[in-house]
Amino acid sequence: MIDFKRRRLFSRTQTDDKSPRLPWLKQPEQFTDQCTRCGKCIAHCDTQIIVKSDGGFPRIDFSIDECSFCYQCAEVCPEPLFAEQSQLPWGAKANINNACLAFSNIDCRSCSDSCEVMAIQFQLMVGKVAQPTINTQQCTGCGACVSTCPTSAILVHNP
Known part of the structure; x- marks a missing residue:
């Protein structure tokens, strides 16, 4: 398993290790052990939000667009990484930080x-x-709110 925290020890870029990798992963904690980095999920993403991250592993970038939950990433993956489409895609939720204009x-x-x-x-x-509130029961974690925020005050991450 790759420890990405060590790779960023001397880097200025900070990433959220709680950010969702891909929807419907059976075992997100073992993703880097099982993913072959073939890039099929990146090529078939409906909204092109799946991008290469450290080590060539795919990750979600909500600054581009939202997840439409099309399930194409799971359908084209040659590895048994994904759960059935009938299950919840992930437990990710949006969170608004202090950079919010409101x-x-x-x-x-x-x-x-x-x-x-x-x-x-x-x-x-x-x-x-008026001040924003997020109903976490309704939030799907799709990320539609992230790319539209002018101050990047919204993050989508796993609780």
């Missing part, structure tokens, strides 16, 4: 406008602009 009293609702399942709502507040 926390600086600037009205922006781009994340809720892009959320198809309406998991992001804005609550009216006295003396402030």
